[in-house]
Amino acid sequence: TQLLEQSPQFLSIQEGENLTVYCNSSSVFSSLQWYRQEPGEGPVLLVTVVTGGEVKKLKRLTFQFGDARKDSSLHITAAQPGDTGLYLCAESSGNTPLVFGKGTRLSVIA
Amino acid sequence: EAQVTQNPRYLITVTGKKLTVTCSQNMNHEYMSWYRQDPGLGLRQIYYSMNVEVTDKGDVPEGYKVSRKEKRNFPLILESPSPNQTSLYFCASTKAGGHGYTFGSGTRLTVV
Numbered sequence: 001t002q003l004l005e006q007s008p009q010f011l012s013i014q015e016g017e018n019l020t021v022y023c024n025s026s027s028v029f030s031s032l033q034w035y036r037q038e039p040g041e042g043p044v045l046l047v048t049v050v051t052g053g054e055v056k057k058l059k060r061l062t063f064q065f066g067d068a069r070k071d072s073s074l075h076i077t078a079a080q081p082g083d084t085g086l087y088l089c090a091e092s093s094g095n096t097p098l099v100f101g102k103g104t105r106l107s108v109i110a
Numbered sequence: 111e112a113q114v115t116q117n118p119r120y121l122i123t124v125t126g127k128k129l130t131v132t133c134s135q136n137m138n139h140e141y142m143s144w145y146r147q148d149p150g151l152g153l154r155q156i157y158y159s160m161n162v163e164v165t166d167k168g169d170v171p172e173g174y175k176v177s178r179k180e181k182r183n184f185p186l187i188l189e190s191p192s193p194n195q196t197s198l199y200f201c202a203s204t205k206a207g208g209h210g211y212t213f214g215s216g217t218r219l220t221v222v
Contacts, residue, residue, distance in 0.1 A: 033210055042200050042213030088153070098211060102152035
């Protein structure tokens with residue numbers, strides 16, 4: 001089973017600051033997904049990246065897939081309290097189901 | 111509305127009393143999967159199914175059973191629950207090809 005390392009594990013920032021969280025593996029990803037999970041709810045898909053070097057934007061969130069497809073990052077610009085949650089990366093190699101990282105728990109303080 | 115529905119949301123039970131957590135999806139997805147989420151351990155896969163009558167073990171299958179008799183349903187069965195199965199459980203589904211899973215809202219199980 002492929003292991004995904006996410007960093008940092010915890011992050012607490014002030015509203016308006018920028019931040020980046022990371023997802024790394026020693027193996028090549030087939031495709032990578034980012035999810036956000038709020039307390040008491042299931043993870044919700046934010047984006048899927050497939051191509052090495054790919055960059056996707058979702059409002060203030062920018063997702064990047066490394067050229068070698070072994071790492072990914074999520075950058076949030078001007079964080080807001082509504083961004084608070086657990087950010088999870090997950091990898092699915094074609095027909096095999098998701099393997100998740102342990103997540104980055106983000107707290108944005110107003 | 112496209113969704114994955116789990117029931118119950120909360121359950122407290124006693125050691126050894128068989129229970130079933132139901133999961134149903136209305137999106138005609140081929141893949142379905144069960145995860146448990148524990149502090150410090152993250153989301154770990156219990157069982158998954160790639161289609162009707164096809165199931166396979168995930169990373170932590172001990173103490174669990176599943177069945178996939180119909181495409182829309184994927185129940186999780188605990189034949190003899192133990193306290194170490196106290197956890198938050200999620201069911202998820204996706205179309206074949208792995209383009210993003212839809213998760214249920216979770217079942218918080220406590221075994222005393």
